[in-house]
Amino acid sequence: MFWLTSHVAYWTGLTFFALSLEKALSKSHIAIVVIYHRITDGDEFPTPLSELQRGDSVEVFERQIKCVRRWFRPSTIGELIGFVDGKDPVDSDLFVVTFDDGYRDNLTIAAPILMRLSVPAVVFLATAFIDTSNRFWWVRLTDLLQTVSPVHWDRIRAEVDWPKGLQPLVDSLTVGTWDDRRQSRRVLGKAFFRLELDQTVRLLDELEALTGTRGEAGMPMLTWKEVEEILEKGFDVGGHTENHPLLTRVSPDVVVEEVEKCLSVIESKVHVKPVSFAYPAGDHADEVVRLLEQSNFQVSFTARPGTISPGSPDRHALPRLYLSVESRPEILAMVLLLKLSKHVPSVILPLLRKSLGDFALV
Ligand SMILES: [Zn+2]
Numbered sequence: 001m002f003w004l005t006s007h008v009a010y011w012t013g014l015t016f017f018a019l020s021l022e023k024a025l026s027k028s029h030i031a032i033v034v035i036y037h038r039i040t041d042g043d044e045f046p047t048p049l050s051e052l053q054r055g056d057s058v059e060v061f062e063r064q065i066k067c068v069r070r071w072f073r074p075s076t077i078g079e080l081i082g083f084v085d086g087k088d089p090v091d092s093d094l095f096v097v098t099f100d101d102g103y104r105d106n107l108t109i110a111a112p113i114l115m116r117l118s119v120p121a122v123v124f125l126a127t128a129f130i131d132t133s134n135r136f137w138w139v140r141l142t143d144l145l146q147t148v149s150p151v152h153w154d155r156i157r158a159e160v161d162w163p164k165g166l167q168p169l170v171d172s173l174t175v176g177t178w179d180d181r182r183q184s185r186r187v188l189g190k191a192f193f194r195l196e197l198d199q200t201v202r203l204l205d206e207l208e209a210l211t212g213t214r215g216e217a218g219m220p221m222l223t224w225k226e227v228e229e230i231l232e233k234g235f236d237v238g239g240h241t242e243n244h245p246l247l248t249r250v251s252p253d254v255v256v257e258e259v260e261k262c263l264s265v266i267e268s269k270v271h272v273k274p275v276s277f278a279y280p281a282g283d284h285a286d287e288v289v290r291l292l293e294q295s296n297f298q299v300s301f302t303a304r305p306g307t308i309s310p311g312s313p314d315r316h317a318l319p320r321l322y323l324s325v326e327s328r329p330e331i332l333a334m335v336l337l338l339k340l341s342k343h344v345p346s347v348i349l350p351l352l353r354k355s356l357g358d359f360a361l362v
Pocket of ligand 1: 100101240244280281
């Protein structure tokens, strides 16, 4: 339905007309923050399951940035903070590009495009993974389900001491075909997502030991030298914890430790004081937000779709959008919806949240 409406509106010129009209008449402004993880050209993802780690394609990424940039002014994190403070009046709607986790392709693939288009960005670093080949748990799970043999899978189901409630789920999963493997990866990914990080890591250690499947390729993460290059290009870096736990699933002490360690590691490695933070998987709750308010970060981002108004009271629970649309008509329709949310937020914002949803993983 959205696809059809957006294409009709685009090809009849209605989208452009509405956007131009809104721009001419609007006196108030909003800011949006968009989320990306990996930007890839596709060649390095040869199997059906490895596609799950692909992120956004370079073509879609460039198209989205170009479309959004035409109607929102690219902004640095510093400008956004001024806007959130309500101190700096702006002459247009703003947008900030962010990348979570710290993948090397943010520098090698995304940065050249952004520089060509004069768009700044922030890269949120999970510091324990920077300059290592450590894999995030969801990548380990993908690697496992990509390579595990049916015989080993039977052993896994029978011999592993699965956490409470997981055994019936695991019993129902198979790895006979690529579709089975993909489905098993999805189901187990969701289940693991609800566990504590330590438990997930221990479980994956056990699964890998049982099956002998230890992904050798590692993760293409930034090195600290490459983080310096990112800074030299004029981009910002922010915090994304040290080990990437879900912060609502750990104790307050661990939240503080994860946040402070991340901040101090970035400061000691690249000699900048990051001002912004992104909750892993956008996962936050009031008590976690209160701890971030006491940290040295000035703003924190969730993955809850929405827009930011000047003087926002929720500076440590700011919304971000995952632009899940790919074609130009759809992207511009989304841009129009975002613009209209200034005028009728009670109608448009729930619609946006429904169509985009909170970002589910990582
Ligand atoms: Zn993340």
